[in-house]
Amino acid sequence: MGINFDxxxxxxxLHAKDTSYILQILSSxxxxxxxxxxxxKSIHPEEMIRLVDRPFEPNPDPRDRGFSLDTIPLEYPSYxxxxxxxxAYQIQLENGTTITDLRYKxxxxxxxxxxxxxxxxxxxENVNEASTLEIELFDEVAGLRAxxxxxxxxxxxxxxxxxxxxxxxxxxxxxxxxxxxxxDFPRADFEMLHLSGAWARERHMERxxxxxxxxxxxxxxxxxSHQHNPFLALIDKGADENHGEIFxxxxxxxxxxxxxxxxxxxxxxxxxxxxxxxxxxxxxxPGESFQxxxxxxxxxxxxxxxxxxxxxxxxxxxxxxxxxxxxxxxxLVNNWEATYFDFNSAKILELGKSASELGxxxxxxxxxxxxxxxxxNSSLGDWFVDRNKLPEGLDHLARxxxxxxxxxxxxxxxxxxxxxxxxxxxxxxxxxHVPERNRSEGRNQLxxxxxxxxxxxxxxxxxxxxxSSAPIAYVKWDMNRHMTEIGSAALPAExxxxxxxxxxxxxxxxxxxxxxxxxxxLFESCSGGGGRFDPGMLYFMPQxxxxxxxxxxxxxxxxxxxxxxxxxxxxxxxxxxxxxxxVFRSTPLETxxxxxxxxxxxxxxxxxxxxxxxxRIVKKQIEMYKEIRHLIQxxxxxxxxxxxxxxxxxxxFVSEDKTEAFAAYFSVLAIPNPPLKRLxxxxxxxxxxxxxxxxxxxxxxxxxxxxxxxxxxLQGDFQGVVWRLRSM
Numbered sequence: 001m002g003i004n005f006d007x008x009x010x011x012x013x014l015h016a017k018d019t020s021y022i023l024q025i026l027s028s029x030x031x032x033x034x035x036x037x038x039x040x041k042s043i044h045p046e047e048m049i050r051l052v053d054r055p056f057e058p059n060p061d062p063r064d065r066g067f068s069l070d071t072i073p074l075e076y077p078s079y080x081x082x083x084x085x086x087x088a089y090q091i092q093l094e095n096g097t098t099i100t101d102l103r104y105k106x107x108x109x110x111x112x113x114x115x116x117x118x119x120x121x122x123x124x125e126n127v128n129e130a131s132t133l134e135i136e137l138f139d140e141v142a143g144l145r146a147x148x149x150x151x152x153x154x155x156x157x158x159x160x161x162x163x164x165x166x167x168x169x170x171x172x173x174x175x176x177x178x179x180x181x182x183x184d185f186p187r188a189d190f191e192m193l194h195l196s197g198a199w200a201r202e203r204h205m206e207r208x209x210x211x212x213x214x215x216x217x218x219x220x221x222x223x224x225s226h227q228h229n230p231f232l233a234l235i236d237k238g239a240d241e242n243h244g245e246i247f248x249x250x251x252x253x254x255x256x257x258x259x260x261x262x263x264x265x266x267x268x269x270x271x272x273x274x275x276x277x278x279x280x281x282x283x284x285x286p287g288e289s290f291q292x293x294x295x296x297x298x299x300x301x302x303x304x305x306x307x308x309x310x311x312x313x314x315x316x317x318x319x320x321x322x323x324x325x326x327x328x329x330x331x332l333v334n335n336w337e338a339t340y341f342d343f344n345s346a347k348i349l350e351l352g353k354s355a356s357e358l359g360x361x362x363x364x365x366x367x368x369x370x371x372x373x374x375x376x377n378s379s380l381g382d383w384f385v386d387r388n389k390l391p392e393g394l395d396h397l398a399r400x401x402x403x404x405x406x407x408x409x410x411x412x413x414x415x416x417x418x419x420x421x422x423x424x425x426x427x428x429x430x431x432x433h434v435p436e437r438n439r440s441e442g443r444n445q446l447x448x449x450x451x452x453x454x455x456x457x458x459x460x461x462x463x464x465x466x467x468s469s470a471p472i473a474y475v476k477w478d479m480n481r482h483m484t485e486i487g488s489a490a491l492p493a494e495x496x497x498x499x500x501x502x503x504x505x506x507x508x509x510x511x512x513x514x515x516x517x518x519x520x521x522l523f524e525s526c527s528g529g530g531g532r533f534d535p536g537m538l539y540f541m542p543q544x545x546x547x548x549x550x551x552x553x554x555x556x557x558x559x560x561x562x563x564x565x566x567x568x569x570x571x572x573x574x575x576x577x578x579x580x581x582x583v584f585r586s587t588p589l590e591t592x593x594x595x596x597x598x599x600x601x602x603x604x605x606x607x608x609x610x611x612x613x614x615x616r617i618v619k620k621q622i623e624m625y626k627e628i629r630h631l632i633q634x635x636x637x638x639x640x641x642x643x644x645x646x647x648x649x650x651x652x653f654v655s656e657d658k659t660e661a662f663a664a665y666f667s668v669l670a671i672p673n674p675p676l677k678r679l680x681x682x683x684x685x686x687x688x689x690x691x692x693x694x695x696x697x698x699x700x701x702x703x704x705x706x707x708x709x710x711x712x713x714l715q716g717d718f719q720g721v722v723w724r725l726r727s728m
Contacts, residue, residue, distance in 0.1 A: 002014060002015040002016060002131050002152045002154055003015075003109045003131045003132075003133045003152065005107070005109070006042075009024065009045060010024060010025040010026075011023070011024045011025075011043070011045060012024070012107070012133060012135075013042075014131075014133060014150055014152045014159065015039055015152065016039075016152040016153055016154065016156060016157050016158060016159060016299075017039075017153070017154065017156055017157050018039050018157050018299075018301065019036075019037070019038070019039055019152075019157040019158075019159070019299045020035060020036070020037065020038070020039045020040050021035070021036045021150070021152070021159055021297075022034040022035040022036075022043050023075055023135075024045050024049075025104045026049075026072075028060070028061070028067070028103070029103030029104045030069070030072065030074065030103065030104070031074070031075040031076060031104055031135065031137065031148075032045075032048075032049055032072055032073055032074060032075060033073045033074065033075045033183060033184050034048045034049070034073070036183060036185075036247065036297075036299065037245065037247075037299060037301075038245075038299075038301050048073070048186070049073065051064070051066030051067050052066055052071065053065040053066045054068065054071060054266075057070050057071055057082070058070075058082045059082065060082050068082050068083075069081060069082040069083035070082055070083050070084050070085065070264075071266065073184035073185075073186065073268070074182070074184060075148070075182070076088045076102065076137065076146065076148055076163065076182060077182060077184075077270075078090065078099075078100050078101070078102065079098075080098060080099045081099060081100075081101050085262055085264055085270050086182075086214065086260060086262045086270055086272060087177060088163075088177070088179045088181075088182040088272060088274075089146070089163070089165075089175070089177050089178050089179060090175075090176040090177040090277070091142060091144060091165075091173050091174065091175055091176065092173070092174040092176055092281075093142055093171070093173060094172050094173070098176065100139045100141075100142050100144060101139050101141070102137035102138065102139050102144070102146055103137060103138060103139070104135065104136075104137060105136045105137060105138040105145075106135075106136040107133065107134060107135045107136065108133075108134050109131065109132070109133050109134075110131070110132055111127040111128055111130070111131055111132075112124055112127035112128075112130060112131075112132065113130045113132055113151045113160070114132065114149070116162060116291055116294060117508075117512070118505050118506075118508045118509045118512065119252070119253075119291060119293055119294070119505070119508060119536075120252055120294075120319075120508060120535070120536045120538075120539030120540065121160070121293075121294040121539070122151075122158075122160050122252070122294065122296065122314060122318045122319050123318055123319075123321075124153075124318065125318075128154075129153065129154055129155065130151050130152060130153050130154060131151070131152055131154070132149060132150065132151045132152075133149070133150045133151075133152075134147050134148070134149050134150075135147070135148045135150075136148075142169060142173060143167060143168045143169020143170070143171070143173075143286075144165065144166070144168070144169070144173060145165070145166040145168050146163055146164070146165050146166075147163065147164040147166070148161070148163055149161065149163070149164070153314070153318070156310055156313065156314055157298060157299045157300065157306075157310050158296060158297065158298055158310060158314055159296075159297040160294050160295070160296055160297070161180060161181040161294065161295045161297060162180050162181075162291065162292050162293065162294045162295065163178065163180060163181075163291075163292045164289055164290070164291050164292070165178065165284065165289060165290045165292075166289040167284040167285065167286050167287065167288055167289070168286075168287075169286060170286050171286065172283060172284065172285055172286070173283075173284040174281050174283050174284065174494075175281060175282040175283075175284060175290055176277060176280075176281050177274075177277040177280075178274060178275060178277075178282070178290060178292050179258075179272050179274030179275070179277075180251060180273060180274040180275075180292040180293055180294065180295035181249065181272060181273060181274070181295040181297065182270060182271070182272040183270070183271045183272075184268055184269070184270050185234065185247075185268060185269040185270075185271065186268055187267065187268070187269065188210055188212075188263045188267040188268060188269045189210075189237060189267075190209075190210045190234040190235060190236070190237070190261075190269060191207050191208060191209050191210065191235050191236070191237055191239070192207065192208055192209075192210055192215060192232065192233070192234060192235075192261055193205065193206070193207045193232070193233040193234075193235050193246075193248075193564075194206050194207075194217050194228065194229070194231060194232050194233070194259070195228070195229040195231055195561050195562075195564065195565075196217065196227060196228050196229075197226055197558075197561075198226050199226045199528055199529065199531065199548065200529065200547060200548055200549035200554070200582050200583075201547075201549065201554060201557070201558065202226045202229075202529065202530035202531070202533065202546070202547050202558055202561075202562070203229055203530065203533070203558060203561035203562045203564075204557055204558075204561050204644065205560075205561045205564065205642075205644050207235070209237070210234070210261060210263050210269065211263065212263045212264075212265070213262070213263060214260060214261075214262050215260070215261055215262075215263075216232070216258065216259050216260030216261060217232065217258075217259050217260075218256070218257060218258040218259070218276050218278070219255075219256050219257055219276065220256055220276060220278055220279065221256070221482035221483060222255060222256060222447070222482050222483025222486065222500055222503070223254060223479065223482055223483075223527055223531055223532045224253070224254050224255070224257060224531075224532050224533070224534040224536070225482070225531055226527075226528065226529070226530060226531040229534065229565070230250060230251035230253060230257040230259065230273065230534055230535075231249070231250045231251075231564075232248070232249055232259040232260075232261065232271070232273060233246055233247060233248035233249070233307070234246075234247045234248075234261060234269065234271055235247075235304075239303055239304065240303050240304065241303050241304050241305040241638075241640075241682075242302055242303045242305055242306075242682075243302065244302075244303050245299075245300070245301055246298070246299065246300040246303065246304060246306075246307045247271065247297075247299055248297070248298045248299075248300070248307055248311075248565075249271065249273045249295050249296065249297050249298075250273075250295070250296045250298070250311065250535055250565055251273050251274065251293055251294075251295055251296075251534070251535070251536075252293050252294040252295070252296060252319075252534075252535040252536050252539065253275065253293035253504070253534065253535075253536045254504060254507070254532050254534050254536035254537050255275070255500055255501065255503070255504040255536075256275065256276035256278070256279075256280065256500055256501075257273065257274065257275060257276050258272075258273070258274065258275070258276040258277065258278070259272070259273040260272055260273075273295050274292055274293070274295065275292065275293065275501065279486070279497055279500070280497055280498075280500070280501065281497040281498065282497075282498050282501070283494055283495055283498070293536070296311075296314070298310050298311055298314075304564060304639070305638055305639065305682070307564075308563060308564055308565065308637065308639075309636055309637065311564075311565045311566070312566070312568075312636075312637060313567075315535060315538055315565075315566065315567050315570070316567045316569055316634070319535055319538055319539055320538055320539070320542040320569075320570070321515075321539065321540075321542075322515065322519055323519060324522050324542045324543075325542060326634075328629050328630060328633060329522065329543065329569065329600040329601075329629070329633060330361035330362040330407065330473075330474075330522070331359065331360050331361050331362070331601050331622055331625060331626065332360065332361065332362035332363065332364055332409065332474070332603070333351065333355045333360050333363055333364070333602060333603045333604070333607060334364040334366055334476075334574065334602060334603070334604045335348060335351055335363070335364065335365055335366055336366035336367065336411075336604060337550075337576055337577060337581055337604045337605055337606075338351060338604070338605055338606035338607070338608075339351075339368075339606070340367075340368070341367065341368040341373065341374050341375060341376075343368065343389060344389050344390070345390050345391070345392065345396070345397055345400070348363070348365060348397060348401075349397070349400050349401065349404075350608055351363065351606070351607060351608060352400070352401045352404050352406050353404055354607035354608050354610075354615075355406060355603075355607055356404040356405050356406055357615075358607065358615060358618050358619045358622055359619055359622040359623060359626070360406065360602075360603065360607075360622065361405075361406065361407060362407040362408070362409055362473060362474055362602075363401055363406050363407075363408060363409065364409035364410070364411065364474060364476060365397075365408070365409065365410055365411065366411040366476070367411050367413070367478075368386075368389070369385065369386060369389065369390060369394070369410070369411075370382060370383055370384060370385060370386055371383075371384065371386060371421065371422075372386060372388075373386060376444055376445075377418065377420060377444040378418050378420040378421060378444075379418055379420070379421050380413055380416040380417050380418040380421060380445050381416070381417040381418060381421045381422070381423030381424060381448070381459075382418075382421050382422050382423055383412070383414070383459075383462035383463060383465075383466055384462075384466075385466075393469070394408075394410070394466070394469055394470040394472070395469055395470040395471070397470075398470040398471045398472065399470075399471065402471065407471075407473035407474065408470065408471060408472055408473060408474075409472065409473060409474030409475065409476065409522075410466070410467075410472050410474070410475055410476070411475075411476045411478060412463060412466075412475060412476070412477055412478065413477075413478040413479065413480060414448075414459050414463055414477065414510075415448055415450060415459075415479050415507065416446070416447060416448065416479070416480065416481070417430065417431055417445065417446050417447070417448050418444065418445050418446075419439075419441070419444075419445075420444075423458075424446075427455075429449075429489045430448055430449055430452070430455050431446040431447060431448055431449055432446065432447045432448070432449050432483060432484075432485060432486055432487060432488065432499070432503075433446075433449075433485050433487060433489070434485045434487040435487075435489075437485055438485075440484040440485060441481075442481030442482065442484075443480050443481050445480065445481060447481065447483055449488050449489070449490070449499075449503070450502075450503045450506045450507050450510070451488045451490065451491065451498070451499050451502035451503045451506060452488065452489075452490045452506075453506065456506050456507075456509065456510050459510070460510055460513060460514065463514065464514070464517060467514075467517075467518050467521065472518075472521060473520070473521060473522060474521065474522045474523075474524065475518075475521055475522070475523050475524070476526055476545065477511075477523060477524065477525055477526060477541065478526040478527065478528075478545075479526070479527040479528070479531065479532060480527070480528050481528075482531075483500065483503075486499050486500050487499060488502075504536075508540070511523075511540040511541070512540065514540075515540050515541075522542070522543070523540065523541040523542075524541055524543045524544065524545060524572060525537040525538075525540075525541040525543070525544045525545070526544065526545035526572075528548055529545055529546065529547040529548035529549065530544065530545070530546050530547045530548075530558070530562070532544075533546065533562065533566065533570075538566070538570055542569065542570060543569065543570050543571070543572055543600050544566075544570055544571070544572060545572040546558060546559060546562060546571045546572050546573060548582065549580075549582045549583065550574055550575070550576035550580060550581070550582065550596075550604055551576075551580040551582055551583045551585050551587070552587045552591050552592045552594075552595040552596075553583075553585060553587060553668055553718055554582075554583060555595050555596070556595060556643040556649040556666055556668070557643050557644060557649075559571060559573065559595070559598055559599060560639065560642065560643055560649060560651075561644075563637060563639065563651075567637075568598060568599055568632055568637055568653070569600065569632075569633035569634065570600075571598075571599035571600060572599060572600050572602070573595070573596040573597075573598060573599030573600060573601060573602070574596055574601075574602040574603055574604040575589070575592045575593055575596045575602070575603045575604070575605065575618075575621075576592070576603075576604045576605050577604075577605035577606065578592075585718075587717075587718040588716075588718060588719070589614060589617050589618070590617060590720070591666070591718050591719060591720045593617070593618070593621035594664055594666070594720040594721075594722050595664075595666065595720070597621070597624070597625050597628070597632065597664070597722075598632060598651065598653075598664060599632070600633065601622075601625045601629065601632075603618070628653075628662045628724065630655075631653040631654075631655055631660060631661070631662050632653055634656075635653040635654055635655050635656065635661075635662075636653070636654045636655075636656065636683055637651065637652075637653055638651060638652045638653075638654065638681075638682040638683040639651050640652060640663075640665075640679060640680070640681070640682060641665070641679070643666075643668070647667065647668045647669055647671070648665070648666060648667055648668070649665075649666045649668075650663070650664060650665040650666065650679055651663070651664060652664075652681055652682060652683060654683035654684060658683070658684060658685040658688065658701075658727070659688075659726065659727040660724070660725060660726050660727065661681070661683070661684060661690070661724075661725040662722065662723070662724055662725070663679070663681055663722065663723045663725070664720060664721075664722045664723075665679050665711055665720060665721050665722075666718075666719070666720040667714050667718075667719050667720070668717065668718060669717050669718075670715070670716055670717050670719075676710070676711075677710075677711045678707065678708035678709060678710055678711065679708050679709050679711055680704075680705060680706065680707070680708035681704045681705050681708065681709065682705060684701035684704055684705055684725075685701045685727070686700070686701045686702035686705060687701065687702075688700075688701045688727045688728070689701070689728040690704060690725040690726065690727055690728065691726050691727075691728060692709065692723050692724070692725055693723070693724040693725070693726070694723065694724070695709075695723070698728060701727075704725075709723065
């Protein structure tokens with residue numbers, strides 16, 4: 001077991017693969033953080049916690065002027081009891097005060113990992129692959145118990161943390177803040193790395209030097225959002241793909257979050273992440289408990305590359321679930337950019353015929369098949385087939401596509417409601433709203449109040465009826481607006497700030513029900529593209545539509561940034577028509593295919609309008625992808641050239657046994673009289689020899705990684721080249 005307790009010094013040692021995380025129970029009963037980093041055998045606590053009498057630092061015990069919580073590295077800190085830094089939690093007592101004082105009470109260690117349902121979380125398949133430590137803290141005055149949970153994975157540099165609050169007293173408590181983790185570092189010479197953006201340019205890499213004070217990211221949108229991903233990392237200055245220490249945290253949650261790094265006046269740094277305390281509270285009645293989402297903590301001593309591969313392996317194998325966890329994803333075509341709302345059965349079957357001839361395996365019918373949905377201003381919530389477009393129903397269409405050798409997929413937006421819908425006319429109070437206030441719309445729609453079980457039950461039944469009515473193999477679950485007027489007609493005044501979190505809890509229950517009831521269906525998450533690309537959704541849906549932006553050049557950055565955390569098997573990536581419908585850029589079909597192959601591959605255009613030459617290219621792309629998709633979806637991923645730093649991008653996929661690989665290189669804008677360049681590969685076995693297809697030569701793995709491959713001369717803008725490698 002990777003967790004040990006030194007009873008003499010009251011120190012907890014948590015050892016993952018190459019990581020140690022160390023805590024100490026102080027004589028005062030406070031829980032202190034001693035170390036997180038590369039694995040070590042033991043530690044001298046007196047070297048980590050040094051007591052100094054500092055001016056303006058008050059003391060819990062006036063007999064010891066050197067002891068102040070403001071200068072101690074605390075494991076789960078509060079505010080108001082001599083620590084002035086950002087707290088991990090805050091509780092309001094019935095008398096209105098917010099001072100709490102959690103002290104150590106007990107602990108237990110066991111093999112395996114507990115679930116957090118209905119919250120999603122990482123899991124184990126064998127109890128011996130992980131160990132869990134639970135530390136109980138208690139405040140006798142408030143009757144508040146907090147159980148800090150730590151799971152270490154034996155073969156990964158991962159620690160999963162969460163907190164459970166329990167009201168053991170006789171009076172109500174109100175949780176105002178409940179973060180999932182907090183860590184105090186004895187240094188501040190870090191850079192901060194996060195992923196930011198907007199619709200159509202999600203998860204761009206941002207890094208900046210830490211400064212004194214607060215810096216961080218958050219979402220107040222009711223979703224993890226396009227704007228910020230629930231990920232934050234402290235990194236060594238100058239860290240790159242293969243060098244530098246990385247301390248990364250990612251929240252397994254799909255709603256409002258906050259992630260912050262605070263540098264104090266003594267150059268220490270407090271890193272924290274959890275549910276955003278903004279506009280949040282939770283009433284805890286006597287005997288009730290509250291569970292925070294899980295925070296995944298990853299340490300890498302060797303730069304971003306090792307960090308990413310740790311996240312990728314954990315999420316592919318111990319977060320994603322179901323038959324598609326290990327199953328290759330089908331090549332698909334989505335009809336959206338081919339038809340938008342203007343289609344009928346004949347048009348979809350015509351598209352299916354072209355898709356089948358090219359080797360595509362799945363056709364997805366996007367928005368517009370239900371209610372009276374000819375534009376985006378009606379019918380969300382009316383989940384019944386539009387017989388004007390599909391007079392013989394979904395079953396007839398699905399079987400017609402099946403006769404062409406295609407599986408059938410369907411788009412839904414179950415969390416939304418149109419004011420122009422039968423459902424809204426019957427239940428106008430079923431949307432999120434505040435009495436006597438305007439109901440703001442986005443994309444002509446409102447959001448259903450999923451904090452209400454009767455709303456969830458009604459929507460779930462409609463969706464299940466549709467999925468049971470036809471052989472549907474794939475569901476694209478969309479969410480096309482963020483929350484405003486967050487209130488529920490079903491909650492009392494003192495619980496209104498619980499609405500957004502209750503929404504998430506019930507959404508997770510719906511997804512658990514849906515995915516369990518239809519285990520053979522491949523579910524893909526979407527929120528206007530990548531607006532909810534987070535570990536919480538991956539637990540239920542093993543892939544996500546990465547971005548509504550399908551432009552190959554923009555996708556270099558979007559997919560590169562996304563790959564920092566999320567596995568390539570999770571990234572929906574399609575070839576679309578040109579000029580691109582988002583940025584109106586024209587790029588070669590070959591390049592669009594090369595970029596889209598670095599994910600779960602598909603097309604989003606009208607195949608029936610393609611020329612014979614274009615069809616030849618597409619057919620060749622599909623044949624290649626089918627040969628390499630096991631590498632793309634389940635291999636190890638190495639980034640080689642960063643598109644945020646240059647005019648180029650490159651990466652490579654390598655099989656776990658290092659016997660085969662697939663590398664891609666892209667040049668964005670042409671350069672006159674360019675230099676002759678080489679691309680150094682990564683992840684290969686230096687002792688193996690590899691045949692590079694297309695070149696017809698055999699290279700040593702050491703040569704490919706240190707000397708590299710010659711990049712051929714590429715003519716024009718937006719060009720790319722790929723190589724396949726097989727060991728001899």
